[in-house]
Amino acid sequence: MNILLLGRGKTGSLVAEIARRRGHGVQVVGAAENDACAALTAEKLHAVDAVIDFTAPSCVIGHIEACVVAGKNMVVGTSGWHREVDRVRTLVENGGTGFVYAANFSVGVNLFFDVARAAAAALRHEYSGQIFERHHVQKKDAPSGTAIAIERIIREASGKHDHLEITSFREGDVVGMHEVVLESSADRIYLCHDAKSRRGFADGAVRAAEWLADKKGFYDFKDLWREL
Numbered sequence: 001m002n003i004l005l006l007g008r009g010k011t012g013s014l015v016a017e018i019a020r021r022r023g024h025g026v027q028v029v030g031a032a033e034n035d036a037c038a039a040l041t042a043e044k045l046h047a048v049d050a051v052i053d054f055t056a057p058s059c060v061i062g063h064i065e066a067c068v069v070a071g072k073n074m075v076v077g078t079s080g081w082h083r084e085v086d087r088v089r090t091l092v093e094n095g096g097t098g099f100v101y102a103a104n105f106s107v108g109v110n111l112f113f114d115v116a117r118a119a120a121a122a123l124r125h126e127y128s129g130q131i132f133e134r135h136h137v138q139k140k141d142a143p144s145g146t147a148i149a150i151e152r153i154i155r156e157a158s159g160k161h162d163h164l165e166i167t168s169f170r171e172g173d174v175v176g177m178h179e180v181v182l183e184s185s186a187d188r189i190y191l192c193h194d195a196k197s198r199r200g201f202a203d204g205a206v207r208a209a210e211w212l213a214d215k216k217g218f219y220d221f222k223d224l225w226r227e228l
């Protein structure tokens with residue numbers, strides 16, 4: 001595939017490395033080359049099969065809109081825009097393009113979602129739940145998209161309406177740690193996922209782009225990672 005990668009930061013640089021190792025052609029575009037979505041015109045994207053985005057919450061919606069207008073499939077790892085997910089879904093479906101997004105592209109975290117879903121039954125048995133997330137100090141959004149996803153999964157699986165408290169820590173160069181603590185008067189249950197590197201996110205995003213190659217429509221990675 002010919003991949004246009006938006007973002008050459010901590011995660012984007014790994015996406016480029018993994019995509020090239022898997023045999024894809026990769027063109028990388030940073031902020032300076034993409035002012036007002038200058039790199040995302042239909043003409044510039046003519047020979048591109050998929051756009052992968054690991055940039056920033058402030059610009060990602062503009063990137064999505066430009067890719068839909070240009071008719072290009074897109075994989076979005078950038079976080080901090082998910083409250084607009086319904087509008088983006090409509091945009092993509094009306095535009096007839098393919099789109100995969102994820103709060104977290106690592107297979108391990110998506111397995112962790114299943115563990116959290118199973119543990120949510122505790123909330124029906126006099127347990128209370130709390131979520132803690134830790135990330136590096138440069139992270140722009142809080143709470144993390146992954147923590148928000150875990151909160152929603154537990155709340156929906158438990159059938160309870162009250163939101164679980166999420167506490168965010170920003171320290172050093174922590175890649176990403178998410179903890180769920182379920183507590184009753186008798187005991188505590190601790191669940192934890194601790195990312196050792198960004199490699200898992202980058203690998204999942206490249207595989208998602210490959211999966212999307214012959215498809216159109218709007219997909220959440222948590223519903224498709226088992227097919228990869």
Ligand SMILES: NC(=O)c1ccc[n+]([C@@H]2O[C@H](COP(=O)([O-])OP(=O)(O)OC[C@H]3O[C@@H](n4cnc5c(N)ncnc54)[C@H](OP(=O)(O)O)[C@@H]3O)[C@@H](O)[C@H]2O)c1
Nearest residue numbers: 007008009010011030031034055077078079103104105201
């Ligand atoms: N879903 C997941 O699995 C997952 C995993 C990891 C990270 N993330 C998310 O992905 C995003 C990036 O994370 P990161 O840690 O890689 O951040 P980062 O190190 O700060 O890198 C961000 C990159 O985006 C570039 N950029 C900013 N605006 C741009 C634009 N308009 N066009 C093209 N490039 C632009 C920056 O370019 P310059 O250097 O030129 O300014 C920089 O290279 C964040 O939202 C993060 O939360 C998601």
